[in-house]
Amino acid sequence: EVQLLESGGGLVQPGGSLRLSCAASGFTFSNYAMSWVRQAPGKGLEWVSSISGSGSSTNYADSVKGRFTISRDNSKNTLYLQMNSLRAEETAVYYCAKGGSLQFCSAGSCYPPVFDYWGQGTLVTVSS
């Protein structure tokens, strides 16, 4: 059974940093791309970042590029999101999501086309 368990959320001041983790089990972690998707309170879903199975390829939403870093440790079956210079509007539940069995490539970038399993999410609150 696929399980994704996020941790690391909490209260942080604007301009602060936080690192999220997502512990994966039930599948061969290194074979699948992984992603972070966030959801502000009462709002819709927003893709944040994706990383290939090997970790060699990453993609980011423009809104977080240069401030967030996605990474993974395949020996620990764990996905990470390092978030720096956080803003109040980034208060959200952050979900990690497993990619499907295939990557999709368009305009020189490859990324998971679908999120087939999701964790329960971890709440990040950016406030003074």
Place this chain on the structure above:
Amino acid sequence: DIQMTQSPSSLSASVGDRVTITCQASQDISNYLNWYQQKPGKAPKLLIYDASNLETGVPSRFSGSGSGTDFSFTISSLQPEDIATYYCQQYKDLPLTFGGGTKVEIK
């Protein structure tokens, strides 16, 4: 960025009713579209991929269709457990984008 516009934003229907949600892309995305269900307080769940393919284990009352810019998602006979918000998502290009969601309630 490819904008995904869902309609309606909410609907109320009776148990057993046929419910249809539409999703329009701002440009041609072929069939590169997925549908998710999010129940209150829960994580999203994949229901439909590649516009019309039912994910394993998802009840057959759910279906999807469309190609290009216009897509639809249908629940053939609404059940109480289908109370949720439904989202479409395109993967034609980065950034991956979602529709604004359609909240389905029981009348």
